[in-house]
Amino acid sequence: MIPYGGRVKAVERFLEAAVYGYIADKEEYLRRLRRIEGQLRGLQRMVEEERYCIDILTQVTAATKALHAVALGLLEGHIGSCVADAVAAGGPEGRDKVKEAADAIGRLLQA
Amino acid sequence: MIPYGGRVKAVERFLEAAVYGYIADKEEYLRRLRRIEGQLRGLQRMVEEERYCIDILTQVTAATKALHAVALGLLEGHIGSCVADAVAAGGPEGRDKVKEAADAIGRLLQA
Amino acid sequence: MIPYGGRVKAVERFLEAAVYGYIADKEEYLRRLRRIEGQLRGLQRMVEEERYCIDILTQVTAATKALHAVALGLLEGHIGSCVADAVAAGGPEGRDKVKEAADAIGRLLQA
């Protein structure tokens, strides 16, 4: 039988695992996504007003940069929590989580 | 004094220059940008609902891909109209327009 | 029959078209590519010496950046010569050249 301390530890791990890396900064992520949503509305205004192509492109690039920053933040949180926990727990799940994260980075590079 | 034919030509050029490459597809660009704006709202819902990091990342990647497609469309229109016209007209303005477009591509690559 | 001046013009265009945008800077491009080739040899040495992953990654990133700079230079030269000439000449070839360049940019973005 697992001693009391061990069970508390196990429950703690379970609760931690349920809390993804980004949740602690949830409000910050929502704020950033709302800001990018605003950039998308600004882009629509620029197209409506028939603004110069390169000026629109510059804003598209700014929105892309902001999305990349969100992606990097999510990845950092994910690697530091879900992935690290899974690798520490040992077994094939750790390898799977690492592969899943690397695949996500690969898709982002090719977006 | 510029002869009549020359003035007609100049007015034509001015009107062409005022119509940027993307304007013919203005509604299509607005539709695409509205769709990406919707993806940004979807992302906020995912964060609110504390969805799995990798699922959120997948959506961030999809929005980035859609923004890149908009950027490529704008570039194609821009090169085929503003840049080509400026180069055809000769003089330093052509070189400047090519440089401006290349710089925009460079910033997009590094976004 | 095409008058003499027109034929000279046509021959000039042909010769220009045969000289791609990058040829004027051929030596500079060769120098840059040799340098990236050297970075690739340096990377092999780092792997042989079992250097730290992140240090190797930093060098891979530097080589990628240098390749992107070469690509941007080629694109700038290409748009300012082949593409602009084809658009100026009018007809469907201009549109094709613009499309070809935009596709190349798209592939580079997704590399």
Next chain:
Amino acid sequence: MIPYGGRVKAVERFLEAAVYGYIADKEEYLRRLRRIEGQLRGLQRMVEEERYCIDILTQVTAATKALHAVALGLLEGHIGSCVADAVAAGGPEGRDKVKEAADAIGRLLQA
């Protein structure tokens, strides 16, 4: 004084840490890097022979893609070994390793 078991553990960790994620596939990485080095020599030949800009660009894109694949492999190995070990060991070093990996991904995205 650290008990015997603790010291064995510490030595094991040190040895593990010395074996980076990519070492198991060292020959594969060397083979891939040699291949990209060959692509760089091929690019020099193309420039010497004054080949068409877009054909050269296509090869630059292929080399970039191959470098990205190497980078992703290195990252996957790194996250699954160095980063995961550091996070599992607890303390600030884990957070530092995650940050270091995220920064490397960020630099790669902006290359």
